[in-house]
Each structure stands twice: as C-alpha cells, then as structure tokens.
Amino acid sequence: MDMVLAAVREMVPWMQQRSIALDxxxxxxxxxxxxxxxxxxxxxxxxxxGSGDPDDLAALLILAGQGNLSVGRILEAHVNxxxxxxxxxxxxxxxxxxCALWVTDPPSGGLSMRRQGNRIFLDGGKQFCSGAGxxxxxxVTARDENGDTRMLVLRLGMGETxxxxxxxxxxxxxxxxxxxxxxGCETSAAALLGDPGDYLREPDFSAGAWRGxxxxxxxxxxxxxxxxxxxxxxxxxxxxxxxxxxxLAIIARETCRLWVHAVARIAEDAAAPVGARVAMAGLGRIxxxxxxxxxxxxxxxxxxxxxxxxxxxVELICRDLSTYLRQPAPDEVLVEAAKWVADHPEARx
Ligand SMILES: Cc1cc2nc3c(=O)[nH]c(=O)nc-3n(C[C@H](O)[C@H](O)[C@H](O)COP(=O)(O)OP(=O)(O)OC[C@H]3O[C@@H](n4cnc5c(N)ncnc54)[C@H](O)[C@@H]3O)c2cc1C
Numbered sequence: 001m002d003m004v005l006a007a008v009r010e011m012v013p014w015m016q017q018r019s020i021a022l023d024x025x026x027x028x029x030x031x032x033x034x035x036x037x038x039x040x041x042x043x044x045x046x047x048x049x050g051s052g053d054p055d056d057l058a059a060l061l062i063l064a065g066q067g068n069l070s071v072g073r074i075l076e077a078h079v080n081x082x083x084x085x086x087x088x089x090x091x092x093x094x095x096x097x098x099c100a101l102w103v104t105d106p107p108s109g110g111l112s113m114r115r116q117g118n119r120i121f122l123d124g125g126k127q128f129c130s131g132a133g134x135x136x137x138x139x140v141t142a143r144d145e146n147g148d149t150r151m152l153v154l155r156l157g158m159g160e161t162x163x164x165x166x167x168x169x170x171x172x173x174x175x176x177x178x179x180x181x182x183x184g185c186e187t188s189a190a191a192l193l194g195d196p197g198d199y200l201r202e203p204d205f206s207a208g209a210w211r212g213x214x215x216x217x218x219x220x221x222x223x224x225x226x227x228x229x230x231x232x233x234x235x236x237x238x239x240x241x242x243x244x245x246x247x248l249a250i251i252a253r254e255t256c257r258l259w260v261h262a263v264a265r266i267a268e269d270a271a272a273p274v275g276a277r278v279a280m281a282g283l284g285r286i287x288x289x290x291x292x293x294x295x296x297x298x299x300x301x302x303x304x305x306x307x308x309x310x311x312x313x314v315e316l317i318c319r320d321l322s323t324y325l326r327q328p329a330p331d332e333v334l335v336e337a338a339k340w341v342a343d344h345p346e347a348r349x
Pocket of ligand 1: 129
C-alpha cells in the first residue's frame with residue numbers, strides 16, 4: 001500500500017490542476033481513474049479481507065478527495081462496492097475494473113427484479129448514480145418478488161440507459177451523477193450477492209460512512225491550502241481576524257482528521273461491538289460534516305466575494321464539498337448514535 005499511496009500523493013497537484021476544467025464541462029475524470037488504476041488504487045488492500053490497514057485506506061481516500069472531490073467520490077463508491085463484495089463472499093473477478101454503487105431509488109419506478117430459473121429480469125432504475133455511463137460495473141440493490149432487498153453485481157453495457165438528472169446537482173459535477181434505467185435488462189443468477197436483507201445488515205450498512213468522511217476531509221485539506229494561498233496572494237492574510245478564522249478552520253480540519261482515523265479503526269474492527277461501529281461512524285460523519293461547513297463559512301468570510309468566483313479552486317471545493325456532505329438521514333444518524341453511546345457508557349468508542 002505504501003507504493004500506492006506514494007503514487008496517489010504524487011497525483012494530487014495534477015488532479016487539482018485539472019479539476020476546474022472537469023467541473024466546467026461536467027466531465028467524467030477518466031484520466032484520473034486510469035492513473036488510479038495503474039497505481040493499484042482501484043484494488044486496495046481492504047480491512048474487511050483481513051489484508052488491509054484502515055489507516056492506509058483512510059489515507060488513500062483522503063488523498064483522492066484532496067486532489068478532486070468528484071474523483072474521491074467515485075473511488076469511495078468503488079471501495080464500498082469492493083467491501084460489500086468481499087464481505088458477502090462473491091469471488092472477485094473484476095480486478096481493477098471500476099465499479100459503481102447505486103442504491104438510491106427514485107420516488108417511483110425503483111429497481112426491481114424477477115427471477116426465472118437461472119435468469120434475472122430487471123425493471124425500473126436508480127437515481128443519484130455517480131459515474132452514470134462511465135463505470136465498468138455496478139453493485140445495485142433491487143426489490144425482489146418477496147419485497148426483499150437484494151444486491152446484484154452487474155457488468156454494465158447490458159442495455160441499461162444512463163441519463164442526466166432532470167435538474168443537475170450544483171456541485172460534484174465531475175462525478176457525473178445521473179439516473180440509470182435497467183428496464184428490459186436481464187442477467188444471470190450469478191449476479192446475486194449475499195442473501196435477502198444483507199445490504200441493510202449492520203454494521204456494514206452504516207459503518208462504511210467513514211469512507212465518505214475521509215474523502216470530505218481530503219476536500220477540506222485542499223480548501224485550506226487554496227484558501228490560505230489566495231489570502232496571501234491578495235495580501236489579506238496578515239489581518240488578525242483572518243488569521244483567527246484560519247486558526248479555527250485548521251482546528252476544524254484537525255478535528256476531522258482525528259475523527260476519520262479513529263472511526264476508520266473502529267468501524268473496520270470486526271471484534272468491536274456492532275453498535276459501537278455504527279455509532280462511531282455516525283458521530284464521525286456528523287462531526288466531519290459540521291467541521292467542513294464551519295470551515296467553508298470561515299474561508300468564505302475571510303476571502304469575501306472572490307471565494308464565489310467561478311474558476312477559482314476555493315469556489316469549486318466549497319461547492320463540491322457542500323454538495324457531497326448531503327448524505328442520508330443525518331438527524332436519525334445523530335440521535336441513534338447518541339442513544340447507543342448513552343446506553344453503553346462502558347463501551348469502547
Ligand atoms: C455527490 C453525490 C453523489 C451521490 N452518488 C450516489 C451514488 O452513486 N449512488 C447512490 O445510490 N446514491 C448516491 N448519492 C445519493 C445519496 O446516497 C443520498 O441519497 C443523498 O446523499 C441523500 O441526501 P439528502 O440530503 O437528500 O438526505 P435526506 O435523508 O433526504 O436528508 C435531508 C434532510 O431530511 C431529513 N430527513 C430524512 N428522512 C426524513 C424523514 N423521513 N422525515 C423527515 N425528515 C427526514 C434529514 O435528517 C435531513 O435533515 C449521491 C449523493 C451525492 C451528494
């Protein structure tokens with residue numbers, strides 16, 4: 001993993017430099033994914049397989065987010081898919097191929113499946129699909145005839161259609177988040193992963209949120225780098241109010257760093273109590289969300305209107321990060337975590 005991390009660290013300035021144009025054109029970062037693949041970053045050692053170190057995996061995701069949050073998001077989804085595949089035991093034959101994770105159903109017409117012998121027939125689709133139209137495969141969830149949620153690992157190019165969202169997201173444009181319709185597609189029963197209900201099984205369902213937090217931290221690291229550089233260039237850094245705001249933003253960044261590594265270790269620790277793994281991932285997610293939003297406000301206040309000029313790294317990262325931080329059910333995550341910790345004062349958290 002050391003060589004992978006060194007190669008990805010070297011890519012960071014290149015990714016940052018390309019990020020503005022990719023955002024402007026809402027262009028999928030194919031060159032970045034190609035370099036990540038060649039560096040071995042699409043086949044990282046995973047803690048769930050017993051071969052990976054959580055701190056190393058965190059470092060990889062942080063670096064990707066530091067380079068470009070959209071690239072980080074695509075890598076995060078890929079790692080989440082690999083984690084589920086390793087966890088639920090399907091032999092991995094997709095080494096190095098980019099896999100999406102599409103689990104969000106539209107309000108109506110969500111993905112369903114019907115099994116006939118060895119064949120599976122699909123109907124409906126998914127929304128908020130990152131990398132729509134650009135990944136080699138996808139792990140999807142589909143409702144079966146019994147109303148159970150099943151996981152399927154699909155090779156794409158099976159007749160599915162990817163379309164842009166009716167109204168595009170403001171940020172994370174290079175993640176090319178669209179809708180994918182699988183109506184009329186069919187696959188073999190070998191695509192099934194795990195048993196009914198496995199997708200929602202804890203701790204894996206919730207604890208994996210730490211990987212998104214790691215990518216967000218990467219974005220925050222880049223935001224501070226670019227924000228301070230811009231303040232220096234414009235002669236605004238020597239102001240004590242600005243320095244105080246930067247100090248608070250640095251505290252926010254280091255708070256995220258402590259949370260991400262602590263949560264990575266416990267969330268990936270198979271020996272830790274399920275409740276602790278879920279609660280810590282939830283608390284870490286909210287802590288990182290709060291710290292990133294605080295830092296965005298502090299940097300925007302210090303820079304003023306230039307922070308909102310399109311074409312500047314700060315503007316892009318603020319827009320990408322604010323969008324990326326919108327993850328499901330934050331209120332529920334916080335109160336459930338609070339209840340668990342309050343009920344288990346003795347637990348290691
Ligand atoms: C950049 C990006 C890429 C994404 N890519 C993918 C992808 O590849 N695949 C995929 O499957 N998904 C993807 N998603 C979607 C993601 O999985 C979630 O669906 C999405 O982020 C949910 O965000 P939300 O703010 O709408 O959450 P919500 O859960 O709707 O939360 C919004 C607010 O509503 C509150 N709330 C939640 N539930 C209720 C309720 N029942 N009653 C009242 N209030 C409620 C919350 O606490 C919160 O305050 C992506 C999202 C982003 C931002």
